[in-house]
Structures are given as C-alpha cells and as structure tokens.
Amino acid sequence: MIRIKDLTKTYGRRAALDGLTLTLGVGVTGLLGPNGAGKTTLLRCLATTLAPDGGRIDAYGLDPSHPVQRTALRRRLGYLPQDPGFYPHFTAFDLVDYVAVLKELTDARQRHAEVRRVLAEVGLTDRAGTKVRRLSGGMRQRLALAQALLGDPDLLILDEPTVGLDPEQRMSFRALVSRLGESRTVVLSTHQTEDVAALCERVVVLRQGGVVFDGTPGALAAVAEGRVWLSDAAPEVSTLFWRTADGRYRTLGEPPPAANPAAPGVEDGYLMLLGEAA
Numbered sequence: 001m002i003r004i005k006d007l008t009k010t011y012g013r014r015a016a017l018d019g020l021t022l023t024l025g026v027g028v029t030g031l032l033g034p035n036g037a038g039k040t041t042l043l044r045c046l047a048t049t050l051a052p053d054g055g056r057i058d059a060y061g062l063d064p065s066h067p068v069q070r071t072a073l074r075r076r077l078g079y080l081p082q083d084p085g086f087y088p089h090f091t092a093f094d095l096v097d098y099v100a101v102l103k104e105l106t107d108a109r110q111r112h113a114e115v116r117r118v119l120a121e122v123g124l125t126d127r128a129g130t131k132v133r134r135l136s137g138g139m140r141q142r143l144a145l146a147q148a149l150l151g152d153p154d155l156l157i158l159d160e161p162t163v164g165l166d167p168e169q170r171m172s173f174r175a176l177v178s179r180l181g182e183s184r185t186v187v188l189s190t191h192q193t194e195d196v197a198a199l200c201e202r203v204v205v206l207r208q209g210g211v212v213f214d215g216t217p218g219a220l221a222a223v224a225e226g227r228v229w230l231s232d233a234a235p236e237v238s239t240l241f242w243r244t245a246d247g248r249y250r251t252l253g254e255p256p257p258a259a260n261p262a263a264p265g266v267e268d269g270y271l272m273l274l275g276e277a278a
C-alpha cells in the first residue's frame, strides 16, 4: 500500500503539488489532468527522483525522504519517465542491460536473461541488436517500458506510456499493463481518456496540484450523465460540440433543439468535471 499525504512541491511561486493526498493499492490507476496539473511532479516524487517540499510518502512502510529507505524503495519500483534520455548509439539490449546494472543485477548471466525477458514482454526480441537511434518512436517507448519492468517491481510508475504507440501497439500495451496490474500497483499518467476507460479500474483527476476526482472510469463518465446530446442541427448557443462520423452533432452541456440524450463516456465526464463544457 502506498500512502501519499499532504504532498507539496513549489517551483518559484508556482505550486505544482498543493497538499495532495492519495492512497494507491494493487491495480491500475490512471492519472488524468490538464497540462501543468502536477501529474509528472507527483510521479517523480513517487519514483524518488524529486524530493517534495512537504508532506510524506509511505510506500510499503518505506519513507523515501530517508536515504536508506529510499534505496530500498528504488529496488521495488520501475519508472518510465516522460522523456527518457536514451543513449542513441546503444543497442536496445545494451540500453536495458545498462539500466539493469544500475539496478544492481550483478550476475551477468541472470541479468542477461532478465533483459531478454523484459524485451520479450514488450515485443522487442527481434530488435535487441538494433541501435536506439534506428528504432521508431513507438519502439523506443516500448524500450522505455522494458527497462521499467526489470526486476519485476511491485510499483510501476508510467508517465504518458502510450505516447507514440500505434493502435495495435496500444492494444498490446493495454493487455500487458492490465496483466501487470493484477498483482502490483501500476500508476500511469495519460491524456488519453480511451486508455483510462479501457485499462484503469481507478481514475484520479488532478487539477492545480490537487485531486478533484477519485473513482472508477464509470463514475467519471457519470459526471456527464444527462449532459450529452445528439442532434441533426448544430447547436446555436456556444457549447462544446463536434460533428460525428455519421454527420450528427454531439453536444456537451445544454441540449440543442430536437436533441436526443446520449450515453456519456469518460471523456465527457472529464470535460464536464473540468468545466470546459458550458
């Protein structure tokens, strides 16, 4: 169990985290929130790469503000940062192997077997010998995920993991992450409400460094219950609407004339929650 209590982090005068409190258990939790809401800052604090200014984190009884406990926690987590810095001249295998060395896998035989295992998990076995600079964006993203899986961590922290993946890779990513979430804590940030709907049993919405929603994807969708409409004519008042593939207009907010109610999705609930719909 991971308990985050009253976490604060300020850059200059800007509060990136403003007294954030959250508990994480086994399963996949998705973090949604507009740009600058504090998702990356929270994930970096959890990954122990950034020290918060105030509040506390208790992960499996370990306190990351304590140097010895921080090291113990690092052994139990895997982290996919938002912009992983890669060495372009390393091969995929060498890159993951290098991270494995940093993660104290000292026995070369066992380490190489573990590197092969995580490359296989993300479908990069046949690219093991390819240099990072020759990999596509989606392959690099999968490589970044592979290094996070080293050592089978209890806590997997994934910052926008689906960026750059094509639809097929996104599907296999979802399958992999939901399988991983059966027995460990997975927390991921995303701007893709589809990922949240398809993959997360829990969604936490951050805004201005605090939690504004914590519940199931279904409960987030329900925030827009009775506020989603389909109509043949475009609404006249300025609400949030768009033309769908079948030529009808989908409106969020007040109903346009002669509109039919439609079932809300996670994205509708999220937009309503953030007040971006009228």
Ligand SMILES: Nc1ncnc2c1ncn2[C@@H]1O[C@H](COP(=O)(O)OP(=O)(O)OP(=O)(O)O)[C@@H](O)[C@H]1O
Pocket (backbone or CB within 6 Å): 011, 014, 015, 016, 033, 034, 035, 036, 037, 038, 039, 040, 041, 042
């Ligand atoms: N190293 C930094 N120096 C100064 N300000 C920062 C730094 N990192 C983040 N911030 C600021 O802190 C706030 C929260 O940023 P953070 O990256 O955590 O948000 P986010 O929710 O991950 O956003 P995004 O969806 O754009 O990735 C923003 O206002 C950002 O400008």
